[in-house]
Amino acid sequence: xxxxxxxxxxxxxxxxxxxxxxxxxxxxxxxxxxxxxxxxxxxxxxxxxxxxxxxxxxxxxxxxxxxxxxxxxxxxxxxxxxxxxxxxxxxxxxxxxxxxxxxxxxxxxxxxxxxxxxxxxxxxxxxxxxxxxxxxxxxxxxxxxxxxxxxxxxxxxxxxxxxxxxxxxxxxxxxxxxxxxxxxxxxxxxxxxxxxxxxxxxxxxxxxxxxxxxxxxxxxxxxxxxxxxxxxxxxxxxxxxxxxxxxxxxxxxxxxxxxxxxxxxxxxxxxxxxxxxxxxxxxxxxxxxxxxxxxxxxxxxxxxxxxxxxxxxxxxxxxxxxxxxxxxxxxxxxxxxxxxxxxxxxxxxxxxxxxxxxxxxxxxxxxxxxxxxxxxxxxxxxxxxxx
Numbered sequence: 001x002x003x004x005x006x007x008x009x010x011x012x013x014x015x016x017x018x019x020x021x022x023x024x025x026x027x028x029x030x031x032x033x034x035x036x037x038x039x040x041x042x043x044x045x046x047x048x049x050x051x052x053x054x055x056x057x058x059x060x061x062x063x064x065x066x067x068x069x070x071x072x073x074x075x076x077x078x079x080x081x082x083x084x085x086x087x088x089x090x091x092x093x094x095x096x097x098x099x100x101x102x103x104x105x106x107x108x109x110x111x112x113x114x115x116x117x118x119x120x121x122x123x124x125x126x127x128x129x130x131x132x133x134x135x136x137x138x139x140x141x142x143x144x145x146x147x148x149x150x151x152x153x154x155x156x157x158x159x160x161x162x163x164x165x166x167x168x169x170x171x172x173x174x175x176x177x178x179x180x181x182x183x184x185x186x187x188x189x190x191x192x193x194x195x196x197x198x199x200x201x202x203x204x205x206x207x208x209x210x211x212x213x214x215x216x217x218x219x220x221x222x223x224x225x226x227x228x229x230x231x232x233x234x235x236x237x238x239x240x241x242x243x244x245x246x247x248x249x250x251x252x253x254x255x256x257x258x259x260x261x262x263x264x265x266x267x268x269x270x271x272x273x274x275x276x277x278x279x280x281x282x283x284x285x286x287x288x289x290x291x292x293x294x295x296x297x298x299x300x301x302x303x304x305x306x307x308x309x310x311x312x313x314x315x316x317x318x319x320x321x322x323x324x325x326x327x328x329x330x331x332x333x334x335x336x337x338x339x340x341x342x343x344x345x346x347x348x349x350x351x352x353x354x355x356x357x358x359x360x361x362x363x364x365x366x367x368x369x370x371x372x373x374x375x376x377x378x379x380x381x382x383x384x385x386x387x
Contacts, residue, residue, distance in 0.1 A: 001052050004128035011109045011124030019111055019125040021045075021060040024135040026127055028063055029101060029108055037105035042069040044084040045111060046095035058113065062092040062135050063101070065142075067350040068359070072102055072112070074119050079349040079359035086347045086375050091138045142345060335387035337368060342381045348374040355385050 004020060025045065032041055046062040064087040068080045084097055099113040110123040340351060348371070352362045366374055369383045377383070
């Protein structure tokens with residue numbers, strides 16, 4: 001038997017089973033081993049098996065990461081065998097399944113060889129270099145694509161930045177003007193606004209007070225709006241004017257109503273609100289005096305009392321049953337199945353084990369998705385997983 005010439009022996013040589021592993025396979029296993037430091041992983045190995053006398057020679061040309069195997073086992077389950085066979089048919093159809101290798105971050109010193117339905121650990125192997133296009137194709141197919149960097153629209157970014165800057169400037173100016181008004185002035189303005197809305201008795205205030213309150217609030221809003229737009233020089237003048245308005249409102253220098261006499265189009269005198277209110281009061285007083293002078297009508301005799309009708313007997317009530325039947329429970333709706341997209345390297349057995357922790361529901365997944373052959377699935381295909 002012709003053996004590879006450029007080999008490197010790792011560990012001890014087993015006299016009954018000699019393992020030769022191609023360099024690409026070792027490189028792939030070392031890559032998986034670096035990410036398996038904090039979790040156990042496994043890879044199935046594929047190649048050719050030859051016998052010469054009592055010695056078995058195994059030549060490993062391929063390896064695939066498997067999901068259904070995370071710990072050492074001597075007997076592979078049906079789901080594990082299906083997953084490994086599915087990967088073999090897809091990536092290494094010319095090879096046969098030889099065994100597996102557990103990966104936990106430690107140095108690779110041997111393999112679990114599968115013979116006669118039993119996996120036994122063989123320590124030591126020889127690494128050789130040879131053209132291996134199938135393993136190289138698998139490594140390129142399973143390599144994760146880097147996510148492209150996010151592209152930001154510069155014009156939109158600048159527009160948002162300018163709006164934020166303008167909003168911060170306006171908030172700063174308003175805060176400066178608000179801090180310039182003392183606490184007594186704020187209380188005085190609030191009290192004036194309250195008096196303008198209601199009278200001490202809780203009734204609606206007169207027209208004069210409403211005008212006063214509206215004028216004060218209008219002046220304050222104008223000052224706040226202009227102060228947020230003007231610069232510091234005009235801001236001081238507006239603040240001084242606002243203080244004077246607030247002070248006048250607090251001291252009530254403006255009367256509630258003023259009698260204004262003027263000439264209208266017909267030459268008649270126009271009365272103010274105060275005069276109209278006085279005339280209305282006089283008219284009400286005269287009407288009350290007229291009502292007091294009117295004699296009261298003679299008292300009418302009280303009507304005779306009518307005997308109350310006899311009480312009608314109350315019919316007996318229907319007895320209430322001792323027990324009320326409980327309402328029938330409405331069965332809870334069954335949970336809807338979850339959609340899953342087939343990715344590279346997936347098998348139905350692996351998907352079942354990931355979703356439920358067991359491959360017992362594999363047949364249920366096949367029936368739900370009308371899949372006749374569990375191995376006949378395609379990348380990008382969407383299936384439903386029952387809950």
